[in-house]
Amino acid sequence: MSTDLLNSWTFWALLSALFAALTAICAKVGVAEVNPDFATLLRTAVVLLSLALLLRLTGQYQALASISAKSYLFLLLSGLATGASWLCYFRALKLGPASLVAPVDKLSVVLVALLGVSLLGERLELRQWCGIGLVGAGVALLAWR
Incomplete structure (x- = not known):
């Protein structure tokens, strides 16, 4: 894979769209017999563990003291917004068809x-x-x- 491709925002955005589509389909099947809030917790745990492993394997951990207060604040707000989004998304998937929920999202x-x-x-x-x-x-x- 060329470095141009790996440094292209378009490449990563298209991969994000692909994984988001897979997320919707897998979540729709997974949430069928599970409380949507609990399903969100399980999904979040998988994301957390996967990212921790990725950071460990690639040596990309960053000293917490190197992060500015502004970055901490906005990452905290982003995390809260992500959590709220995921809770709403899984509830919508529980109630409606993935083929409509994902596009409206x-x-x-x-x-x-x-x-x-x-x-x-x-x-x-x-x-x-x-x-x-x-x-x-x-x-x-x-x-x-």
């Missing part, structure tokens, strides 16, 4: 774009806004009864 794409522009000062071109609009329209179409 991707409304986060639209929200990230809006928040990125308004809070982080990011700039999007017309073409990108059109794409974001199409994602939003697709979610609305899926959710519309």
